[in-house]
Amino acid sequence: MALVKDNILLQLVRGTLGDQITIYERNGQIIMAKKRGPSKKKPTKKQLEARYKMKIAAAYAKVILKDPVLKAYYQSLAGPGQNAYNMAVKDAFRSPEIQQIRLEEMDVVVTAKDEFRVAEVEVRVVDAAGSILERGKAVLGRNGVDWYYKTVGLPPGGKVVVVAVDLPGNGTIRELLLA
Known part of the structure; x- marks a missing residue:
């Protein structure tokens, strides 16, 4: 070199x-x-996982760009030297992040972020025995980050399970134990 x-x-x-x-x-x-040639070493487990994840992300990008609305959305986020395909691959590669779950009276408030967009948040209320008492989709608040779900009741010893999903369908699950 x-x-x-x-x-x-x-x-x-x-x-x-x-x-x-x-x-x-x-x-x-x-x-x-x-000039480097192809590696003669066998790929590691992490490398194989990354390759598979990239393959899935590229497949998502090819399919999603057939939708003109989503293509325009991703194109609007592209910077110099980037295009809608690059943005769609980047979105498919990462899952959304659930930053916080808090209880405000009978509301479950979930703070969920994604580099692009969180498509939906589902909330499940589970009792101590593991039975689902209620489930439903949360509603996005005005700030664009907090999602609100009105519960019927919160059982002591139970838990609230939250699933945040982004546009490509990547999901993140987080639980809040009830005292």
Whole structure:
């Protein structure tokens, strides 16, 4: 590997030359290196999981971009050098985050965030024996982050189970134990 300094010709060149040398830029420095070939090592379990997740994300992006409304939504979020496909893959790669579950009188208030959009939040009230007493979809509040669900009752020793789902269908589950 060589760092290139003050070479007018190589200031404009990027890519592979003669299937032997690769020229690229990283952190503002031009680097010349021997062209890498495919790895001879067996991929790790984490690498295989990441590849599978990326395959699913790419498949989602291809399907979802057939919907003109969602394509326009993702395109509106794209920055310079990005497109709707890039944004859809990025959205499919990450699950939403449930930051907080709190109780306000008979309301369950869920703070859920996603880099793009949380599509829905489902709330289940479960008793101490594990039976579901009630379930339903929460309603998005005015602030765009808090979701509200009005409960009939909260059983002592039970729990509130919250499932947040984003546009690609990635779900995150979090529980709040009731005293």
